[in-house]
Amino acid sequence: MSQPPFRSPGRVRARLARFLAVALLLSAAASGGAEAAGPEPRAAVAPGATFWVDPGSAAARQAAAWRSQGRTGDAWLIERIATRPQAVWLHSPGPGPVVRAATEAATAARRTAVLVAYFIPHRDCGDYSGGGAESAAEYRRWVDEFAAGIGDRAVYVVVEPDAVAQKIAGCAKADARERYGLLAYAVARIKEQPHAKVYLDAGNSGWIPDQNRLVAPLRDSGIAKADGFAVNVSNYQTNGASSAYGYRLARALGGAKHFVVDSSRNGNGPYTGGGDEAWCNPPGRALGTPPTTATGAAALDAYLWIKRPGESDGTCRGGPRAGQWWPQYALGLAMRARG
Numbered sequence: 001m002s003q004p005p006f007r008s009p010g011r012v013r014a015r016l017a018r019f020l021a022v023a024l025l026l027s028a029a030a031s032g033g034a035e036a037a038g039p040e041p042r043a044a045v046a047p048g049a050t051f052w053v054d055p056g057s058a059a060a061r062q063a064a065a066w067r068s069q070g071r072t073g074d075a076w077l078i079e080r081i082a083t084r085p086q087a088v089w090l091h092s093p094g095p096g097p098v099v100r101a102a103t104e105a106a107t108a109a110r111r112t113a114v115l116v117a118y119f120i121p122h123r124d125c126g127d128y129s130g131g132g133a134e135s136a137a138e139y140r141r142w143v144d145e146f147a148a149g150i151g152d153r154a155v156y157v158v159v160e161p162d163a164v165a166q167k168i169a170g171c172a173k174a175d176a177r178e179r180y181g182l183l184a185y186a187v188a189r190i191k192e193q194p195h196a197k198v199y200l201d202a203g204n205s206g207w208i209p210d211q212n213r214l215v216a217p218l219r220d221s222g223i224a225k226a227d228g229f230a231v232n233v234s235n236y237q238t239n240g241a242s243s244a245y246g247y248r249l250a251r252a253l254g255g256a257k258h259f260v261v262d263s264s265r266n267g268n269g270p271y272t273g274g275g276d277e278a279w280c281n282p283p284g285r286a287l288g289t290p291p292t293t294a295t296g297a298a299a300l301d302a303y304l305w306i307k308r309p310g311e312s313d314g315t316c317r318g319g320p321r322a323g324q325w326w327p328q329y330a331l332g333l334a335m336r337a338r339g
Contacts, residue, residue, distance in 0.1 A: 051085035051156075051291050051304070052106035052113045058325035059310055077334040078310075078327075085291045086264070086305045087114040087158065089323070090146060091131070095119070099149030107153045114156045114291075114304055117146055117186060120163045120179065125171035128280070128314030128322040136178055143186045147193055154195040156260070158306055159186050159226070161233040164217050165203030176217075184222030191225050197301075199260050202229040205237045205245035206270060215252050227301070228258035234307040235279055236270040239263055239289060243300055250299055257299075263288035264305035267337055280316040281329060286336035309333050 054060070059082035067075035088102045099115060106113035119142050123132030133139035150157075160183055167174055183200065190198050200223050202214055223229060229249065232242040239261060246259040267286030271278045289303045310330025312319040319326055 050111055050293075051302075052102070052109055052111035053083060053085050054088065054102075054105075057082060057086065057308070059308075059330065062310075062325070062327050062330070074331060077331060080287060080334040080337055081309050081330060084305055085111070085114065086308045087116045089116040089118050089308075091116075091118040091123075091129075091323075093142065094145070095142060096145040096149040099146055100151070103150055103153040103155050106155075112154045112156060114158070114306070115146075115150075116158045116306060117143070117160055117190070120160045120174075120182060122171070122174040122179075124162060125166050125173050128316075136182055139182050140185055143189050147190045147196075150190070150193040150196055152194050155193070156197045156199065156302070156304070157190050158230045158233065158260070158304075159183060159190070159198060159200045161201045161230070161306070162203070163201060164214065164221055165201070165208050168203075168208055168213055168217055180217060180220035184220065184225075187222035187226045191227075197227045198225075199228050199230040199301075200226045201233055202231055202249060202259075204232045204235040205241045206235070211245060211249040211252050214249060218253065223253060223257065226257070228260065228299075230260050230262065230304075230306065232262045232266065234262065234313065236266045236268075236282065236285055238266055238269045239303070241269075242266070243297065246300065258301045259299065260302045260304050260306075261300065262306040263291075263303040264307045264309050265333060267333075277316050280313040281319040281326075283317070283332075284336070285333060286338065287333050290339070 059078055063075045063078040063082045066078065088098065090098060102113045102115065119132050119139060121133045121136065121139055124130050133142055163179060163183060167176055167179055187198055187200055190196050200218060200221055202218060208214055218229065229246075231246050231249075242261045246261065250257050250259060264287070265285050266288040268284060271282030271285065274280070274282055287309055291302065291304050293302045295301070295303060310325055310327065310333060312322055312324050312326045312329065314322040319329065
């Protein structure tokens with residue numbers, strides 16, 4: 001159900017390396033959403049940490065292209081996306097160089113990268129974003145390389161969107177014991193990095209409305225060692241619904257866990273039509289709250305743009321394949337944004 005940006009690892013590595021030298025300048029100039037997040041961190045991960053803007057994102061390239069073509073109004077709208085921090089999804093073999101490049105660029109810019117680990121076997125239960133590791137052993141090696149790429153740099157990591165909730169919802173392809181064990185391995189291994197904050201994905205308020213169903217699977221998946229959990233990844237539930245859900249789940253887990261909310265596309269809330277695929281490229285949606293750690297709520301660590309706005313949910317409603325940049329959809333999200 002969650003969709004990564006499916007780019008080849010070689011292209012991603014080259015792009016991140018190319019922009020590393022200019023990340024400081026461009027991130028400072030283009031972090032309109034991040035500036036509300038509070039002061040620049042003095043420690044590796046500070047309470048007011050601000051997040052890294054990828055200067056080579058598809059949105060940034062689109063804005064530059066449209067501006068060069070004289071489409072200045074459209075370029076300005078797309079810059080509502082391009083100038084905001086967004087997560088980097090790792091979904092292919094060999095994540096280390098990409099993780100290293102992103103975290104080094106963020107550190108050079110005195111910002112914090114947000115990464116998504118998305119390579120679990122039987123990913124997306126074979127749906128639009130199907131794929132992932134071929135075996136448990138391959139996944140553990142992949143996680144080891146991912147974690148090593150972080151080093152001692154500050155980072156927020158969202159672990160495996162949909163993996164827990166999808167199994168609860170009935171994905172028969174994934175063995176529950178193996179899946180939860182692999183998630184626990186990923187959480188524990190990434191948390192070995194001294195400045196990594198780790199959030200295990202916990203679905204969204206519209207998918208598994210009874211939060212109690214998540215408690216045992218999250219515990220089996222290593223939530224005890226995580227900083228908390230993520231809700232609403234790649235979905236459209238409102239901040240209010242998501243935070244209320246987060247607090248209910250935190251209480252069900254014992255009250256000690258924090259959470260983050262994906263606010264990338266929830267400005268108009270969820271789509272009420274569309275049946276079982278209401279989540280897939282729904283019409284009329286809008287950008288949501290820009291990324292910030294200034295949430296005003298003690299247990300809500302941040303609003304993040306985990307799903308990259310403008311990248312397709314899958315081949316539904318005329319969209320390209322999952323993770324591909326879709327400029328028309330991006331433009332609509334930006335046009336309808338309230339801020």
